[in-house]
Amino acid sequence: MKSIKKNRFIIVGGGIGGLASALGLAQQGINSIVLEKASKLGEIGAGIQLGPNAFHGFDYLGIGDQARKMSVYIDDLILMDAIKGDEITRISLGHKFRRRFKNPYAVVHRGDLHAVFLEACKNNKYVELQTNAHVVGYKQKGENVSALMENGDEVNGTALIGAEGLWSKIREQLVGDGPPKVSGHTTYRSVIPIKDMPEELRWNAATLWAGPKCHIVHYPLSGWKFFNLVVTYHNNAPKPVAGKLVSKEVVRKGFDHVNPVARQIIERGKDWKLWVLCDREPITNWVDGRVTLLGDAAHPMLQYLAQGACMAIEDAVCLSEAMKPGLSNIEVSLLNYQNNRIIRTARVQLQSREIGKHVYHPDGAHALLRNKIMKSKSQDEWHDNIEWLYGGTGLDH
Secondary structure (H helix, E strand, O other): OOOOOOOEEEEEOOOHHHHHHHHHHHHOOOEEEEEOOOOOOOOOOOEEEEOHHHHHHHHHHOOHHHHHHOOEOOOEEEEEEOOOOOEEEEEEOOHHHHHHHOOOOEEEEHHHHHHHHHHHHHOOOOEEEEOOOOEEEEEEEOOEEEEEEOOOOEEEEOEEEEOOOOOOHHHHHHOOOOOOEEEEEEEEEEEEEHHHOOHHHOOOEEEEEEEOOEEEEEEEEOOOOEEEEEEEEEOOOOOOOEEEEOOHHHHHOOOOOOOHHHHHHHHHOOOOEEEEEEEOOOOOOOEEOOEEEOHHHOOOOOHHHOOHHHHHHHHHHHHHHHOOOOOOOHHHHHHHHHHHHHHHHHHHHHHHHHHHHHHHOOOHHHHHHHHHHHHOOOHHHHHHHHHHHHOOOOOOO
16 A cells, blocks of 8 residues: 655545545645545445535535435424424525525435545546555655554655544544543434334424433435434433444433424334434644644534534635645645634534533523524524524635
8 A cells, every 4th residue: 555656635534524625625636545444435324414505515526416416405494392392493494595595405315425425536537545544643754744554554645634533543643632522412313214204294304303401303315215313312421432223212211201293203213323422622723734634533513503514525625725826835725724714613513512502402491591582583583693604615714
């Protein structure tokens, strides 16, 4: 796996962020090699939500048409009271929303979206893909950066991007801030055929049932062939877990107090898998010379604003724009990328925590106050409230 090529970026991680980075660099005529430790490039997981800011990024990266074809365009974002079973509020995603934010809101299967990025990278002459490439660190000297492989090999280039997620080895070396912060929130995920979804809940919406220390989410996927189910319980889980298969009995715990209509979701789910949610504190140092971070390696966040993938895509766009001067002064370009992204991504990280606490999981008077405030908002007021999040590509923040 040794290489002597210098005029290329090394991208560590072949997820959505890593592949988006490769496509962004290709827009500037910059070569890259994507190093993925798995034996096959792909994505596990289930559904993800894509705000208009993601579609701005898709268009920039040249995959807008493909991404639109495989998306499900929901009509509303709905917030329900998980105890009473009443609607609290909804944001309509129709013509007025699209006109305001210049793009739609959609839901997709993570694997389907990753496949779009992968196909684009395979067909791009500037992108090289390498699997079975387990990177454990980096070193740099002068104008050369090397990715250090677990087997002792090195891959050389002119710069390196750590895009390998929450447990990034590149971040570990660059930042050294220890393990992720465990939220104590446990999420269970399932994808079921459309026929198994209760008819009364087959809504063309991203629906969230908010209850004390828990919430339930559902929305359609893959051309209405499946429904994505996500249930989250604030159970003070002490340590990270990712993708562990669990029984339905385990999932039921913590939801006995939830309205029976919403509780059907748990009963209909199959092959539930468990994640204990983690994030990290926002940081201001993403760059070490010719090495930088991107996506969850730079700013891992809780799921509550549905912006993890969207922020990685924005990062890729911003990095591409920062590299417009070419390879003449990479250190300055990487610092410009970092400085453009710090405040925006920190805001998403911190507000994702707060929305989980104050919107999704409150109880008693706190929940009553939430309901009153959110019920009172008009559609225009909602649009004003979310303008900061959906109103751009991340280049203007």
